[in-house]
Amino acid sequence: MPYSVVGKSVKRVDAVAKVTGKAKYTDDFFERDMLVGKILRSPYAHAIIKSIDVSKARALPGVEAVLTHLTVPKVKFPTAGHPYSLDPSHRDKADRLILTDKARFVGDSVAAVVAVDELVAEKALKLIEIEYEVLEALTTPEAAMREGAPLIHEDCEQNILASRGYSFGDLEAAFSESDFVFEGEYETSPVQHCHLENQVSYAYLDGEGRLVIVTSTQIPHIVRRIVGQALDIPWGGVRVIKPYVGGGFGNKQDVTIEPLNAAMTLAVGGRPVKLELSREEAMIDTRTRHAFKFRIKTGLTKDGKINGIYIAAVSNTGAYASHGHSIASSGGGKFRYLYPAQAMKYEPVTVYTNLPVAGAMRGYGTPQIFFAYESHLDEIAHKLDMDPIELRQKNFVQVGHVDLLSKNRILSCGIRECVAKGKELIRWDEKRELYKNQSGDKRRGVGMACFSYASGTHPVSIEVAGARIVMNQDGSVQLQVGATEIGQGSDTVFAQMVAEVLGLPVEMVHVISTQDTDITPFDTGSYASRQTYITGMAVKKAAEEVKAKLLDFVWGMTDIPAETLDLRERNIVFKHNGEVVMPLEQAAMQTYYDTVFGRPLTSDTSNNARVNAIPFGVTFAEVEVDIKTGKIEVLEIYNVHDSGRIVNPQLAQGQVHGGVSMGIGYALSEQLLFDEKTGKTLNNNLLDYKLPTIMDTPDIGVGFVETEDPTGAFGVKALGEPPVISPAPALRNAVFAATGVALNRLPMNPQRVFEKFKQAGLI
Amino acid sequence: MYDIQGYIEAESVSDAVALLASNPRLKIIAGGTDVLIKLRHGQMEGAELLSIRKIKELERIEQLADGTIVIGALATFAQIFHEPIIHNNIPALAEAAVSMGGPQIRNVATIGGNICNGATSADSASTLFALDARLRLRSSAGERVVPVQEFYLGPGKVDLKPDEMLSEFLISPAGFRGFGGHYIKFAMRKAMDIATLGVSVMCKISGDVFREVKIGLGVAGPTPLRCVEAEEFAKGKAIYAETLAGIGRLAVKSTNARTSWRASREYREHLVEELTQRALHVAIVRAGGAEIG
């Protein structure tokens, strides 16, 4: 079906506001007499607080309050931005306090100050005296799981948070029927989101005594719930407002500073208090990406058909659970769609350590598992002397496949076309041949890697999304959604969807970008690449409801049956020939002021999605390796995606550019480093943490294979997270092709590459 | 929010040195790209700052009649990069200048601040070492001129008395005339990064032998340094791959690299050996020599 607005690169609805500085972010708002909150952080990775003396800090002029674990509610709460579950066994681990009585990582919040300004607050922090009983710092999963290791949380034996996995088919039989069984070990490192805007919020009590929190979050409704839980107050007594947000990448799908900020305002009688993390703080005390270690076994026939897969994984979640084991589970779950084998066993363990807390980050466990598995497949292809593409093609999923465990059905799958397109873009065959026998100091290679993902979380969590539309007198509309725009462009694609259904130009759809839990329809937030797919369904339904009401109204005005009418270019038209019945504005005006039937048209829709469309894609990359220095230069890189129908090609490309650049950093340079003895983070700043700059980012080629998934509004599938999944293994495979050296640990930074090349005798 | 107690602006060098003499707590701020970082990190509580940004005479870059190049302490890296005098005579310094930070930083960061900050990683330092640059230091009592090699006392420590300021760098023609030079900044990123190693070489050749080679390194020890042994070895040697390899190996001898979480000693030394040779390859061509295969 040809669409008029869907599929077009219309301008972002917030473009002008953002480039002119009119878009307001949390820090742009001021309250009169706003106080400043600051956090005192533990210098020890693992220590019990024996005593705290705040008297000197409290006495400092300008200090309004000092908070410790003794003065704030002692209710353990979960922080992960997951929907609440009525089933207690399905809830996130509640292991966090607003201020802790036991430090579990260097940087853990042990006390806080509210003062008239930052300098006073910082001085006061230095005056707080704490006596610690220092415990052994467990900085690796091995140390933490060791027999007799001290427990980081009393209720988790061996510091294991969870170890639920899955298994189906007869793996032993699958291996014994195989001609080959290959094994491999792979490792990824913790990285950080590095969104432009650090965590920032301010909180106060309003005239009615209700708690108001303005915060940079992906999940306002979940913040409301968790603040309610943490402070043990009714959820309805909390109002959360989310203005424009400067990026999140999953880090703001977690509740980090808001409960403490709330406690701060309560400590000063409801006066407004602002809490803003510095970059150094945000890099240790928000969330990171879980580091994983994998052990993999794959059994195949000699012509490359995968019979069975075994994956053991150790996931390091740091000092608190946050999203915890969901990351390992989700990675293992989304991986299953790409190469369905007759038998599979996945054994993940998520372990607490005394390191900064790992949580949600774009890709949610999949960048790790696909790095491991796609690297593994390349080694297999090498051993079988088979083209890596051919090996994958033999094992790709088919349309119609139903996943045994999730019961999600593959209704659309463009992975083969994606690979064909990518292969052509990079000129695979030609370059594989050209780079076959190299010996110089600079060597080139091409590599590729694939992925599968999901659109939202069904059937793991509920997928409720809300949309509200009000039509104005001139036929323009306001759209409110509960899903948050955090830079990804969701507001714009929603506007396009509404415009499409109502026959409006996009400029006549005004999206209210601010979410306010008192006003905005309920939606669990921005995560899991769910907005366009899940919230899109609610938006489309709301628009269709308004359309139906409008055509019904026109039927009443004209006696022309609604089913013969349609909306096109701001007119009510006959469906069969497009002839204009009346201008939209005339009908809309009538809905307001008709003396008998006047009643403005609105829709308030909530949608609970119980479907999940599986997106696919591939990265192709060409590298040049400087053998002597260990530096890897990305010469070309292409990401080709099957994300169903693309609603806005330009925005979609932007999404891919960002994801690929994040993937390149993950592959080549980014890594949070910790002192192994003390657990202290060594590089929590953007000088020492090697986030690539634009100069390090090559031109990124983007391709789409537009399938049409019947479950998504207008045929869409997810695109938010997928671009970050496959660049790292594709780059690793390109280096493997160039040098024959298997770099099975991320990142492939020069120091590490140098060591590997030395071992391999290349240097 | 910065903990700044006072801020004054000097109108001229004599004004500045008089103010320094009257208040030993005064700390000079030029571009502020190091000073403000320190303030932010709480390393300068209650700072009293003396800004020298208004002193226009310190911005100039010129070449004197005798060929000496004078670079004012307040010359920014953007200015140095765009200056024909630098490009035509000491392109290695232009390379160092443009390797610094990003465009915004290069527009404010000064070469004087880069050196007075005392970091071994200062991108201009290794080239100034290789050029045998000298520093003119002024105080209310007068002035003195010191070679850059002697100015560095230790990590973050330079030979600057509390009442002194740097007014300009002097680079004599003996330091650059007839030399070809090249600077390599080896860092993890192509912009906005601190060097893992900075290598600046100058070489003078006649026919197919080296007449003189000068090698300045940054981040190869607690301060920038020169590779004296390698330089001695190179004198009069034929220009071919083995000589370069020997220079590379000997350059390592002058270094004092440490293993840290940023890079291992072994890797740093390997880089010194490799990158010294790579820099020489370019410098030789710039000195009029042929490319070495």
Ligand SMILES: Cc1cc2nc3c(=O)[nH]c(=O)nc-3n(C[C@H](O)[C@H](O)[C@H](O)COP(=O)(O)OP(=O)(O)OC[C@H]3O[C@@H](n4cnc5c(N)ncnc54)[C@H](O)[C@@H]3O)c2cc1C
């Ligand atoms: C984002 C960023 C990126 C950076 N990237 C790089 C890089 O790539 N390479 C690099 O080498 N550096 C880099 N730096 C560090 C810094 O920019 C440089 O060292 C710069 O040259 C300092 O110059 P300034 O004018 O800003 O010095 P200031 O900060 O003003 O001063 C630095 C020090 O020198 C003293 N000082 C300054 N001028 C004089 C003078 N005339 N006489 C006596 N003392 C003086 C000051 O008192 C202070 O101790 C970077 C800094 C930032 C913030």
